[in-house]
Amino acid sequence: MPGPRYLLFVCLFCCSVATFGQSDTEKPTYAIRKAIDKIKVDGIVDEKDWAVAPVTENFKASFPMDTGLALSPTEVRLTYDRNYLYVSAVCYDPQPGDYVVQSLRRDFEFGNSDAFSVFLDPFQDGFNGFVFTVNPYGAQTEGLIQNGGGFGTNLSWDNRWFSKVTRQPDQWVVEMAIPFKTLRYKGDITSWGINFARNDLKNNQVSSWSWVPRNFNVSTLAFTGSLAWDTPPEPSGANISIIPSVISRVSRDFQDPDGNTNTSLDGSLDAKVAVTSSLNLDLTVNPDFSQVDVDVQQTNLTRFSLFFPERRNFFLENSDLFGRFGFSQIRPFFSRRIGLNQGQTVPILAGARLSGKVNKNWRIGLMNLQTEGDTAGLPSQNYTVAAFQRQVWGRSNIGGIFVNRQSFRQGTEVNADDYNRIVGLDFKLASNDNRWRGIAFFHQAITPEDTNRNNANATWLRYEDPRLTLDWNHEYVGANYIAEVGFVPRNTRFDAVNSERVRFTYWRIEPRISYRFYPESSAINWHGPTLYFNHYLDKDLATTDMLIKPWYEVVFLNTSSFRASFDERYTRLIYDTDITFTDNPLLTSGNYHYRNFTFRYQTDQRKAFNANLNFDYGSYYIGHKLTYQGELSYRVQPWGNFSLTYEQNEITLPGEDFNDANISLIGARSSLSFTTNLFFTTFVQYNSQVDNLNINSRFQWRFKPMSDLFIVYTDNYDPLLNVKNRALVVKFVYWITL
Numbered sequence: 001m002p003g004p005r006y007l008l009f010v011c012l013f014c015c016s017v018a019t020f021g022q023s024d025t026e027k028p029t030y031a032i033r034k035a036i037d038k039i040k041v042d043g044i045v046d047e048k049d050w051a052v053a054p055v056t057e058n059f060k061a062s063f064p065m066d067t068g069l070a071l072s073p074t075e076v077r078l079t080y081d082r083n084y085l086y087v088s089a090v091c092y093d094p095q096p097g098d099y100v101v102q103s104l105r106r107d108f109e110f111g112n113s114d115a116f117s118v119f120l121d122p123f124q125d126g127f128n129g130f131v132f133t134v135n136p137y138g139a140q141t142e143g144l145i146q147n148g149g150g151f152g153t154n155l156s157w158d159n160r161w162f163s164k165v166t167r168q169p170d171q172w173v174v175e176m177a178i179p180f181k182t183l184r185y186k187g188d189i190t191s192w193g194i195n196f197a198r199n200d201l202k203n204n205q206v207s208s209w210s211w212v213p214r215n216f217n218v219s220t221l222a223f224t225g226s227l228a229w230d231t232p233p234e235p236s237g238a239n240i241s242i243i244p245s246v247i248s249r250v251s252r253d254f255q256d257p258d259g260n261t262n263t264s265l266d267g268s269l270d271a272k273v274a275v276t277s278s279l280n281l282d283l284t285v286n287p288d289f290s291q292v293d294v295d296v297q298q299t300n301l302t303r304f305s306l307f308f309p310e311r312r313n314f315f316l317e318n319s320d321l322f323g324r325f326g327f328s329q330i331r332p333f334f335s336r337r338i339g340l341n342q343g344q345t346v347p348i349l350a351g352a353r354l355s356g357k358v359n360k361n362w363r364i365g366l367m368n369l370q371t372e373g374d375t376a377g378l379p380s381q382n383y384t385v386a387a388f389q390r391q392v393w394g395r396s397n398i399g400g401i402f403v404n405r406q407s408f409r410q411g412t413e414v415n416a417d418d419y420n421r422i423v424g425l426d427f428k429l430a431s432n433d434n435r436w437r438g439i440a441f442f443h444q445a446i447t448p449e450d451t452n453r454n455n456a457n458a459t460w461l462r463y464e465d466p467r468l469t470l471d472w473n474h475e476y477v478g479a480n481y482i483a484e485v486g487f488v489p490r491n492t493r494f495d496a497v498n499s500e501r502v503r504f505t506y507w508r509i510e511p512r513i514s515y516r517f518y519p520e521s522s523a524i525n526w527h528g529p530t531l532y533f534n535h536y537l538d539k540d541l542a543t544t545d546m547l548i549k550p551w552y553e554v555v556f557l558n559t560s561s562f563r564a565s566f567d568e569r570y571t572r573l574i575y576d577t578d579i580t581f582t583d584n585p586l587l588t589s590g591n592y593h594y595r596n597f598t599f600r601y602q603t604d605q606r607k608a609f610n611a612n613l614n615f616d617y618g619s620y621y622i623g624h625k626l627t628y629q630g631e632l633s634y635r636v637q638p639w640g641n642f643s644l645t646y647e648q649n650e651i652t653l654p655g656e657d658f659n660d661a662n663i664s665l666i667g668a669r670s671s672l673s674f675t676t677n678l679f680f681t682t683f684v685q686y687n688s689q690v691d692n693l694n695i696n697s698r699f700q701w702r703f704k705p706m707s708d709l710f711i712v713y714t715d716n717y718d719p720l721l722n723v724k725n726r727a728l729v730v731k732f733v734y735w736i737t738l
Helices: 004-020 048-052 319-323
Strands: 029-034 060-063 074-080 084-092 115-121 129-134 140-145 162-168 171-179 191-200 205-208 225-229 240-253 261-274 279-285 348-357 362-371 381-392 396-408 414-430 436-446 455-464 468-477 492-495 500-503 506-509 512-515 524-537 543-556 561-573 590-602 609-620 623-636 640-652 661-675 678-687 692-704 707-717 723-733
Touching: 048 074, 074 191, 084 115, 115 140, 115 171, 129 162, 129 171, 319 362, 319 381
Parallel strands: 029 074, 029 225
Antiparallel strands: 060 205, 074 084, 084 171, 115 129, 115 191, 129 140, 162 171, 191 205, 191 225, 240 261, 240 723, 261 279, 279 348, 348 362, 362 381, 381 396, 396 414, 414 436, 436 455, 455 468, 468 506, 468 512, 492 500, 506 524, 512 524, 524 543, 543 561, 561 590, 590 609, 609 623, 623 640, 640 661, 661 678, 678 692, 692 707, 707 723
């Protein structure tokens, strides 16, 4: 069984790989000067400080081709004063026609809209940073760059900053004022990592100031230039924000025989205290999460739990420090386990989180929350998470985590027999040129029972250049690796006959190879094959699941794409199972081979009307399955987005002992942006697998930065349109900066 020696070997191997993968590509430098006069953020670059500020020109093409200069020039200037970092950008637009803008709504995706972005890496560690983005109509997006930015940014993070856009016939101009209190940095660092990017959808081109190869996300911090300060910015000083909120609820459960209408009025208090300019203390008392968007429902034919992302604001800053240990399916900590139980809210009495950078090389986090328990009999719980990261060898790091769930009896008496703990060590590899990336970890579960097979370990290694991508992944999860505050769905199986969940040890081997061709064509960006292999084994190394999946993909220059794939599957059902998950008779345990073909097509996403289509057909255990999915979207610039989604799974099973199953998932969404601060969204979902129709409407008015009024209405119905429950929530949030 793999142990610490195995992990040490992997770390040494990755270290040698990291050394091999270094790059000395010359990067640009911007010499920033302190402003003499006051900068007015009005989208008009007419102050004297802008006239004398150095100008960044010659943005380099990054996508779809990464050679040559940008087709539409962009000029950027920077300056600063005691409180703000100022950025101005003149985005020239010589091509006629309207901009491509999804909406006026905050937190839009960079790739879906004409946009200008600033990427900041205040510690120049190439691993963590900030992004601030504006589109031509003034909509804002801010986010956290985590794990080097290779997989995009976390746009759920919100904070205070200011911007203004003006538009002219052949250009649009943006001014930004980013408060130093919003950033996390050390006052004695003379150089930050920085990059600027422009998404020009008319030309379907992404360009950047510091060159980024086309096979990497433009947010990747491995390729930032340098921001050289004439005088390093001073520590931000007293930085305390108090965020009180008031929540009023009216709800009724129509399935309750009493049928009473419940009303409540609650208050909560959050605070953000900058212990230093790079270390932040978050506090919360009686938090409420009513502003969270409803989860998008999913059809589940996997036999395992599905993952839903965290959206609650308290958990978001430095969320990767706590939540990115392990792998996506082996997480020792998953914040949605706190305050939620089987989809129901569990009151959180209070919580605190200290997180951030101590210096360039050390990053720490400590979090503690106390829940009240619930009426279903769940006792009061205390949750503690401690984590650290130590930067090594450039952009790589070593991290450690400790997770503790401790139960209480009545009052404050600790229940010594009810706890769950995880201790773990992770190594994350990232070469300076980003071609080599990898993870190796070893985690140990500590439970009241004295058991073996209570650890998990894994390695992942990727090599990536513009043409070739190679992946290797191995995983081992012991049957008694119990992470009650984590997300580890695959080491349990449901025994439907005995109505119990049984724990299993598993291994996983997962290699992949992809190759891209870049033709000299006016229509195709790239095309190429991929071969993917996914193999699960039990503790005796006998196969339980296997997937062999080759596919071929074509990505066109107009953003449309097509993919055709073939799946060869093997499944060993350990228990008799309802393979339709619709109360069908159980299929006998045993070995099953089946296969299917899949075709996917995505239209030009720049068009006002666009679509995503998917068709899948093949054998399914002893029968056949036809799946067809579609999403149709229509955009009315810049204020409206409307979409319809439909997924149908038609499962045909032979004989009279089984019933055919038709599983439908239907959704409709309308999103209206009246201004950049006034939004209304309605989402309707019907899922026949759980016999539920959900209607969720949310009104949001951001009447000042980070201060909001939310009105959320939710209805749930059965298939006959009999109401199950109904709720109306009004929440008022006010951000006070001291």
